[in-house]
Amino acid sequence: MTPAGSGLRRSLGLGDAVVVGLGSMIGAGIFAALAPAARAASSGLLLALAVAAVVAYCNAMSSARLAVRYPASGGTYVYGRERLGEFWGVLAGWSFIVGKTASCAAMALTVGAYVWPEQAHVVAVAAVVALTAVNYGGIQKSAWLTRVIVGVVLAVLASVVVVCLGSGRSDAGRLDIGLSGGTDGVLQAAGLLFFAFAGYARIATLGEEVRDPRRTIARAIPLALGLTLVVYGCVAVAVLSVLGSGGLGQATAPLADAVRAAGLPGLAPVVRVGAAVAALGSLLALILGVSRTTLAMARDRHLPRALAAVHPRFQVPHRAELAVGVVVAVLAATVDVRGAIGFSSFGVLAYYAVANASAWTLDPSRTSRVVPALGLAGCVVLAFSLPVVSVVVGVGVLAVGVVAYGVRGQQMPR
Template identity: 75%
Template sequence: MNAELRRSFGVFDAVVIGLGAMVGAGIFVALGPAADAAGSGGGLLVALGVAGLVAYCNAMASARLAARYPRSGGTYVYGRECLGSFWGYLAGWAFVVGKTASCAAMALTVGAYVWPGHPHAVAVAAVVALTAVNYRGVQKSALLTRVIVALVLAVLAAAVVVLLGAGGANPVTFGGELTAGGVLQAAGLLFFAFAGYARIATLGEEVRDPARTIPRAVPIALGVTLVVYVLVAVGVLTVLGPEALAASAAPLTDAARAAGAGWLVPVVAVGAAVAALGSLLSLILGVSRTTLAMARDAYLPTALAVVHHRFQVPHRAELAVGAVVAAVAATADVRGAIGFSSFGVLVYYAIANASAWTLGPARRPLAVLGFTGCAALAFALPLGSVLAGSGVVAAGVVAWAVSRGRAVPPRS
């Protein structure tokens, strides 16, 4: 039975997949909680910079590792090859559970904007629909992602132009007291919006010329996203100010109303829903590939380690991931999912940076900075997120002990 995936992505497709994962619902939902944690407009902007810096370190670690180990699975593969089976497994576990929560958050964002009275029903329907799209093959997924990215960038550009042109808040609004704890917690929450930058690394087995494509695509996608986020944050702060932003559940919509641009409100609502769909599409894609890699090594049921003979996708893994995400989306709370997801993903990238340390002295300074940043942001998150995330990581360690007798040796 054929268990290899087709290499079909170039640099442009890789950048689009990364943008589709990052320029998504995170910018529509994470600014409010982050502003509340930061305590000031200036703190929010500093937190954006901190989150972007940690993301850059992680992105470069992931890009170099993906070029060295161009197989599906991301840090699950890198940790296993560089640090040992346990660390690879723990990275894969943290990724799958963290991104499952993120998938649920994205699906619920769709529901909140499309049909506020029944967000859970819409969320489940969105998961089912996008799982079906992914099942048909990654090229169809890439095409749909390209359309979504273009639409969302157009909506955000319109919002930035309107908000910055409207004025409103005095520059003093951006000031206020800065605290290290507040900035780090805000950065940890904002990291949720950045965390798709290495999505293409989890598709390493489907990329053409991975040694060239992946290191180029990941920083480009991250840089574009950071510029977009800073412009959006400044625009919203200019109109609402930090206090109103911190209290807002839908900051871009509230800012559009405050700016007197009523026509922009439904445009932003549609953009938010489409952005969430784009993120959900990429997330399901990435989680299913890590699930495939772990199933190949028997840390998850080996029945999931099958590639469809026609569509060349891990169809059983995709169906399993879709079913779990749909179940979580039927019951989850979107804000709680953000903090839990951030903790799991920061653990995942901490292991990526530890793996990058082994690539040689030239890679070590950035790897140390990335590892330290991940640890700082993870434990600065709200206490509930830290406790829940730590509990799930501990459960993963127990599962590792149980599964060791079934797992296959690492493949070189």
């Protein structure tokens, strides 16, 4: 239970919730995930995008149904605990915190790589400090900044689509959908592209700060996901039409390379700025989500109880936000996390597997169980289709969480 007077302020409406979801999804993922996905899937990139979208849709619908029933901070940590038992809730929360902390560091380093490549770590740490301060000042400030970031990123992506499709170098023949990368390649690409979709959970983790959560969250999650899918589909088609799957797979900065190939190199610096801004938006939303899940787990003593404190003025989980900010800053300063996309995807897919299993228990009717069943199967298949290193590290990290839970259970008074 949440102690009286320690709840968070419900200040977000439908538009704010959708913007937070868009800021989480329409971020650096679309700038970073296309190239490795194209290398894995080859001509099956668009098919991989469709597979990732289907799994994301199932996860989103399951999350929305659960968020309506349990409108509190913590997302699937709360859902798993309430529907499946404490162990599954803790496993989901651990998966989310570890996976998304790695994503935070990756996004911070993405900012540094685009803004000042020679001092990427310094810029990354500065970005983490600045956005942690923004989050500390209250959820409305975060929502306002996210709205600005989303607007800038959408404008940049729209420019990329118009330039690529409007150029004389665009060729629909490059959009052929095949399986030259094999089924395994398509599934691996779908798992990598899932990284770019996995942001709608941020809406659910903010359940305690949304006005009329039963109505708002149920509408905000599918709206944000639908808009994101449209944007990603347009960008993927535009870039493929110019570079083809082979060129896209070899690109170091796919969208910037696409506008150069389309005959407008002057737009490339603008795309780089857009990528940096997008990474900032993702980082802002990620810190929000990780700190709220940390808050929920600290309330139940699965993390240090001190992290459950809520600021008396700003009504935000200030200690959890500061702790997350410190950990991410240390990682961004010391670790090369270029491989974090695969590891993050594994953790988040494990998180959503628990969400779908939880949604399965809401209604015994067959029709209501189709979506969570498909989502659960999709999460498991995509998670174990990721690169071997990502799977091994992911399983190891989850095992650490399981051991910690067991040790804590032994120490708790019976």
